[in-house]
Amino acid sequence: MTTVTAPAPAASPLEATRADLQDRLAVRAAAARLPAPAVSRIGDVNVLGETPRQTVPPHETAVHLTAQAVLLGPWGGSPGAGPACGTCLAMRRQRLRTRTEREALETGIETTAAGRWPALPDHAVDAVWSLHRLIASGAARHAAEGADAVLPRVTELDLESLRVRTFPLVPEPMCPHCRPFTEEATRRAAVESALTAPVSRPKPRPDAYRLCSPADHPLPVKGLANPVCGVLGGGTWIDVTSPTTAPVAGSVFMRGYAGLTDVTWSGQANSFARSRDLAFLEGLERYAGTHRRHRAPVVTASFDELGDRALDPRHCGLYAPRTYAEDPMVAPFDPARPIPWVTGWSLRDKRPVLVPARLVYYSAGTREDNFVFECSNGCATGSSPEEAVLFGLMELVERDAFLLGWYGGLTLPEIDLDSVRAPQVRAMVDRAALQGYDVHVFDNRVDLPLPVVTGLAVRRDDGPGTLAFAAGASFDPETAVESAISEILTYIPHLPRQVAERPAELTAMVDDFGLVARLPDHAALFGLPAMRRHAHGYLTPSRVAPSAELFAGWEELRPRTGDLCDDVTLLRDLIAGAGCDVIAVDQTTPEQRRMGLRTVATLAPGMLPIDFGWSRQRALTMGRLRTAPYRAGLVPAPLREEDLRRVPHPFP
Helix, strand or coil: CCCCCCCCCCCCHHHHHHHHHHHHHHHHHHHHCCCCCCEEECCCCCCCCCCCCCCCCCCCCCEEECCCEEEEEEECCCHHHCCCCHHHHHHHHHHCCCHHHHHHHHHCCCCCCCCCCCCCCHHHHHHHHHHHHHHHCCCCCCCCCHHHHHCCEEEEEECCCCCEEEEECCCCCCCCCCCCCCHHHHHHHHHHHCCCCCCCCECCCCCCCCCCCHHHCCCCHHHHECCCCCCCECCCEECCCCCCCEEEEEEEEEEECCEEEEEEEEEEECCHHHHHHHHHHHHHHHHHHHCCCCCCCCEEECHHHHHHHECCHHHHCCCCHHHHHHCCCCCCCCCCCCEEEEEEEECCCCEEEEEEHHHCCCCCCCHHHCCCCCCCCCEEEECCHHHHHHHHHHHHHHHHHHHHHHHCCCCCCEECHHHCCCHHHHHHHHHHHHCCEEEEEEECCCCCCCCEEEEEEEECCCCCCCEEEEEEECCCHHHHHHHHHHHHHHHCCCHHHHHHCCHHHHHHHHHCHHHCCCHHHHHHHCCCHHHHHHHHHHHCCCCEECHHHHCHHHHHHCCCCCEHHHHHHHHHHHHHHCCCCCEEEECCCHHHHHCCCEEEEEECECECCCCCCHHHCHHHHCHHHHHHHHHCCCCCCCCCHHHCCCCCCCCC
């Protein structure tokens, strides 16, 4: 067997050690009259980005040297899992490196070798050879359950402790070696990701909106989170001390507009088992939404060239002119400038439409399309495109209603919690009470009848963490109430500490909203007692009424069929009736597709988008903020500038 390795960089200590390991393994192979394994380096060259600078030998029995360990594989696995190679491993591993390592690799920061490393005494080489022989002979076994059992494996030998661990490897969909970028791959990805009109999806019962439970999805939990090649991070953690929920969370660095961001994903249910499943689903949703991870074609052209084939991003809202003048990270939209576009489907117009990639993948972008920063608003995962679209659209309506209520200064009716039948709601309210908070929920609908509920927890002693807001939307009003309160319970155990850690910084924001710059600032600011005056309408509601009374009209409108498509159609028509298109773009990754999942980004141009940072509030520039309350009959005339509540929203 002839092995080709990448050219060695000058004075690379890892390359010198790699060559030494290759030679010493070859001696052992010759003595045993067996083929020598290929040895490659991982970790000293950037393998991410548009054009990886190195690929890794694909041999199943390859040995990969890193600064901390020797990795063997990928080995084993079932054909149905798809091929995996050394480059897949290198790409997965690089995403799990520390911030310092990734910045050095991915931005070209110059590094200086401190000496030849790692050290490889004979006993370490013997261990590598023994593991290699075990794997090559087919005698290696790895106990894995469920969806992990079909995946190829990677075995790690820690060079400090000689600890041996084996983990499943989920094949990397953007690997240039085993999944090369070809016309056929592009064509196939285009077909797979093409959305069309919603189709019939039978529901388990008329009042169900998920076609299956989170636990029904074949999630390869070890492949998704492990310290060597996890898709979503190095592992998960639980908080057994949480007094309100049973949290399970994980995190991973994702490169976005402002460099590497620590993206946390979590599940916050009433049991750790359910929280774990929800956490992985959220992590996969963010994995799909931050960057494009399939090979469907991208169109690069100007809006002027595309005309009515494309969505005009100005309909989705732009920042105020002052923001573009003062913020160096954004530039005004130029319809004559070529930008990347991806293909979506207009549910209203029943046709394909090109959408700016910047509005779909919220951690990716180019210098040419930096007219706005997007977030995960409207992104959702389901077991079918229809299910994902339904939940994405409900999130759009939820955020739109919250912003209409907040910036419009509307006084919302409070829902009498004693009228809510669900026992889990009462249990959650009691848990909040034990933490010193009173919970209130409000009917936050404006001009759309879908139940949207805003929740507010008020700290009784007016200490740090004074106010905590959240929202929920659902076809079932009580589910919307439960969702809003559940969100609140995830924040109140930590909010007092988050406020107490930065009192001077937050106090300065009270007098200068321009200092509110990041997502965490919004919720933390309303943890200060001084911000109570800006939430007066929520603290003194216009009326309190039973849930059944407030949502009686919706119960007459709400579909009661056994087809999810009917629910999607109604929601589409409601949004279109407000003058907005309804667009869905498939973000589904190949990994998700194998798990039976679909992820979409939904857009409703004209509805208010959620933004974070006071200078980047598109909602304040949009006509719907002024007209929707009037359209709903909540105010006698369209809102004027002086009617708006120009205070940063408290959405977490």
